Amino acid sequence: MTAPCGTTVLYPTSGGNIHSFKALTPCALFDVLSPPYSSEDGRHCSYFRRTMKQELPGTEHLCGIEPSEIAWMYNTINQIRWTNEELRN
Incomplete structure:
Protein backbone atom coordinates (compact mmCIF):
# COMPACT_ATOMS: atom_id res chain seq x y z
CA MET A 1 0.00 0.00 0.00
CA THR A 2 1.11 3.53 -0.61
CA ALA A 3 -0.50 6.70 0.66
CA PRO A 4 -3.09 7.83 0.07
CA CYS A 5 -4.91 4.53 -0.04
CA GLY A 6 -8.37 3.25 0.66
CA THR A 7 -9.57 1.09 3.49
CA THR A 8 -8.54 -2.55 3.62
CA VAL A 9 -11.04 -4.97 5.16
CA LEU A 10 -10.46 -8.62 6.09
CA TYR A 11 -13.43 -11.00 6.18
CA PRO A 12 -12.01 -14.46 6.88
CA THR A 13 -14.42 -17.36 6.58
CA SER A 14 -12.15 -19.95 8.20
CA GLY A 15 -8.79 -20.33 9.89
CA GLY A 16 -8.96 -17.06 11.81
CA ASN A 17 -7.99 -13.53 10.94
CA ILE A 18 -4.22 -13.76 10.63
CA HIS A 19 -2.38 -10.72 9.35
CA SER A 20 0.84 -8.80 9.90
CA PHE A 21 2.04 -5.29 9.21
CA LYS A 22 5.49 -4.03 8.27
CA ALA A 23 6.01 -0.31 7.89
CA LEU A 24 8.63 0.88 5.43
CA THR A 25 8.18 4.50 6.51
CA PRO A 26 6.55 6.13 9.56
CA CYS A 27 2.84 5.46 9.49
CA ALA A 28 -0.28 5.01 11.59
CA LEU A 29 -2.53 1.99 11.75
CA PHE A 30 -6.10 1.96 13.00
CA ASP A 31 -7.30 -1.62 13.49
CA VAL A 32 -11.02 -1.92 14.28
CA LEU A 33 -11.95 -5.20 15.94
CA SER A 34 -15.63 -5.95 15.61
CA GLU A 40 -15.46 -15.91 27.24
CA ASP A 41 -17.50 -15.80 24.02
CA GLY A 42 -15.03 -17.82 21.92
CA ARG A 43 -13.50 -14.83 20.07
CA HIS A 44 -9.85 -15.13 21.08
CA CYS A 45 -7.09 -12.72 20.12
CA SER A 46 -3.41 -13.64 20.15
CA TYR A 47 -0.33 -11.66 19.23
CA PHE A 48 2.87 -13.24 17.96
CA ARG A 49 6.43 -12.09 17.35
CA ARG A 50 9.12 -13.62 15.17
CA THR A 51 11.93 -15.21 17.15
CA MET A 52 15.51 -14.19 16.60
CA LYS A 53 16.55 -17.81 15.95
CA GLN A 54 18.70 -18.11 12.86
CA GLU A 55 18.82 -21.89 12.68
CA LEU A 56 15.49 -23.67 12.59
CA PRO A 57 15.14 -27.38 13.41
CA GLY A 58 13.77 -29.67 10.74
CA THR A 59 14.68 -27.51 7.74
CA GLU A 60 16.10 -30.52 5.90
CA HIS A 61 12.52 -31.70 5.14
CA LEU A 62 11.02 -28.56 3.62
CA CYS A 63 9.87 -29.97 0.26
CA GLY A 64 10.94 -27.03 -1.89
CA ILE A 65 10.41 -24.26 0.67
CA GLU A 66 13.42 -22.08 1.36
CA PRO A 67 14.50 -21.83 5.03
CA SER A 68 14.43 -18.03 4.65
CA GLU A 69 10.65 -18.30 4.11
CA ILE A 70 10.08 -19.90 7.53
CA ALA A 71 10.07 -18.27 10.96
CA TRP A 72 9.44 -19.52 14.48
CA MET A 73 6.86 -17.38 16.22
CA TYR A 74 6.15 -16.99 19.91
CA ASN A 75 2.99 -15.82 21.60
CA THR A 76 3.23 -12.42 23.28
CA ILE A 77 0.84 -11.13 25.88
CA ASN A 78 -0.49 -7.66 25.09
CA GLN A 79 -2.91 -6.50 27.72
CA ILE A 80 -3.81 -2.88 27.20
CA ARG A 81 -6.77 -1.56 29.14
CA TRP A 82 -8.98 0.73 27.09
CA THR A 83 -9.85 3.80 29.16
CA ASN A 84 -12.35 5.24 26.66
CA GLU A 85 -10.35 8.45 26.45
CA GLU A 86 -10.37 10.53 23.31
CA LEU A 87 -7.50 9.97 20.92
CA ARG A 88 -5.47 13.15 20.65
CA ASN A 89 -2.87 14.36 18.18
Whole structure:
Protein backbone atom coordinates (compact mmCIF):
# COMPACT_ATOMS: atom_id res chain seq x y z
CA MET A 1 0.00 0.00 0.00
CA THR A 2 1.11 3.53 -0.61
CA ALA A 3 -0.50 6.70 0.66
CA PRO A 4 -3.09 7.83 0.07
CA CYS A 5 -4.91 4.53 -0.04
CA GLY A 6 -8.37 3.25 0.66
CA THR A 7 -9.57 1.09 3.49
CA THR A 8 -8.54 -2.55 3.62
CA VAL A 9 -11.04 -4.97 5.16
CA LEU A 10 -10.46 -8.62 6.09
CA TYR A 11 -13.43 -11.00 6.18
CA PRO A 12 -12.01 -14.46 6.88
CA THR A 13 -14.42 -17.36 6.58
CA SER A 14 -12.15 -19.95 8.20
CA GLY A 15 -8.79 -20.33 9.89
CA GLY A 16 -8.96 -17.06 11.81
CA ASN A 17 -7.99 -13.53 10.94
CA ILE A 18 -4.22 -13.76 10.63
CA HIS A 19 -2.38 -10.72 9.35
CA SER A 20 0.84 -8.80 9.90
CA PHE A 21 2.04 -5.29 9.21
CA LYS A 22 5.49 -4.03 8.27
CA ALA A 23 6.01 -0.31 7.89
CA LEU A 24 8.63 0.88 5.43
CA THR A 25 8.18 4.50 6.51
CA PRO A 26 6.55 6.13 9.56
CA CYS A 27 2.84 5.46 9.49
CA ALA A 28 -0.28 5.01 11.59
CA LEU A 29 -2.53 1.99 11.75
CA PHE A 30 -6.10 1.96 13.00
CA ASP A 31 -7.30 -1.62 13.49
CA VAL A 32 -11.02 -1.92 14.28
CA LEU A 33 -11.95 -5.20 15.94
CA SER A 34 -15.63 -5.95 15.61
CA PRO A 35 -17.23 -7.69 17.33
CA PRO A 36 -14.70 -7.15 20.14
CA TYR A 37 -12.47 -10.07 21.04
CA SER A 38 -13.83 -12.00 24.00
CA SER A 39 -12.30 -15.24 25.25
CA GLU A 40 -15.46 -15.91 27.24
CA ASP A 41 -17.50 -15.80 24.02
CA GLY A 42 -15.03 -17.82 21.92
CA ARG A 43 -13.50 -14.83 20.07
CA HIS A 44 -9.85 -15.13 21.08
CA CYS A 45 -7.09 -12.72 20.12
CA SER A 46 -3.41 -13.64 20.15
CA TYR A 47 -0.33 -11.66 19.23
CA PHE A 48 2.87 -13.24 17.96
CA ARG A 49 6.43 -12.09 17.35
CA ARG A 50 9.12 -13.62 15.17
CA THR A 51 11.93 -15.21 17.15
CA MET A 52 15.51 -14.19 16.60
CA LYS A 53 16.55 -17.81 15.95
CA GLN A 54 18.70 -18.11 12.86
CA GLU A 55 18.82 -21.89 12.68
CA LEU A 56 15.49 -23.67 12.59
CA PRO A 57 15.14 -27.38 13.41
CA GLY A 58 13.77 -29.67 10.74
CA THR A 59 14.68 -27.51 7.74
CA GLU A 60 16.10 -30.52 5.90
CA HIS A 61 12.52 -31.70 5.14
CA LEU A 62 11.02 -28.56 3.62
CA CYS A 63 9.87 -29.97 0.26
CA GLY A 64 10.94 -27.03 -1.89
CA ILE A 65 10.41 -24.26 0.67
CA GLU A 66 13.42 -22.08 1.36
CA PRO A 67 14.50 -21.83 5.03
CA SER A 68 14.43 -18.03 4.65
CA GLU A 69 10.65 -18.30 4.11
CA ILE A 70 10.08 -19.90 7.53
CA ALA A 71 10.07 -18.27 10.96
CA TRP A 72 9.44 -19.52 14.48
CA MET A 73 6.86 -17.38 16.22
CA TYR A 74 6.15 -16.99 19.91
CA ASN A 75 2.99 -15.82 21.60
CA THR A 76 3.23 -12.42 23.28
CA ILE A 77 0.84 -11.13 25.88
CA ASN A 78 -0.49 -7.66 25.09
CA GLN A 79 -2.91 -6.50 27.72
CA ILE A 80 -3.81 -2.88 27.20
CA ARG A 81 -6.77 -1.56 29.14
CA TRP A 82 -8.98 0.73 27.09
CA THR A 83 -9.85 3.80 29.16
CA ASN A 84 -12.35 5.24 26.66
CA GLU A 85 -10.35 8.45 26.45
CA GLU A 86 -10.37 10.53 23.31
CA LEU A 87 -7.50 9.97 20.92
CA ARG A 88 -5.47 13.15 20.65
CA ASN A 89 -2.87 14.36 18.18
